Amino acid sequence: MLKAIFPLTLLLVSSLCSAEGISGFWQHPKDPVWIEVTSAAGNGLAVRNDNDPSSIGFAVLKEVTVGEQKGRWTGQVFVPQLGSYKRVELSLPTADTLKMKVKIGFLTRSLEWARVSEVPEAPEAPEAPEAPEAPEAPEAPEAPEA
Numbered sequence: 001m002l003k004a005i006f007p008l009t010l011l012l013v014s015s016l017c018s019a020e021g022i023s024g025f026w027q028h029p030k031d032p033v034w035i036e037v038t039s040a041a042g043n044g045l046a047v048r049n050d051n052d053p054s055s056i057g058f059a060v061l062k063e064v065t066v067g068e069q070k071g072r073w074t075g076q077v078f079v080p081q082l083g084s085y086k087r088v089e090l091s092l093p094t095a096d097t098l099k100m101k102v103k104i105g106f107l108t109r110s111l112e113w114a115r116v117s118e119v120p121e122a123p124e125a126p127e128a129p130e131a132p133e134a135p136e137a138p139e140a141p142e143a144p145e146a
Contacts, residue, residue, distance in 0.1 A: 026113035
């Protein structure tokens, strides 16, 4: 009986690991951008972008589903250079590397994001220098008495 339960438990655990494997926080390899991927929701939202803070909450990834091959996912990724979403293949070459592979025509581009345990706090924005005080207006000459 125990021998029959072990393979089923192993199968269940491995399928859960592959389904949740991409969930977590990921940092862009070059830009100060972090996303949070939630495989259950099928998306990856920008949680920090030092170059464009207004993009926080934007869906970088959407429609993410488990692929036909083990350890692979497919979905849509926003390609800023094109201003649109394109089909993406996702994989985990290592537990801490999320590879996004996009094919457009005969061109292929891959980008490897690094897993982080948490998103660091954004640096404080430098305070704007105080504006110089406006010069005082010259006093109007007194009117002669009549």
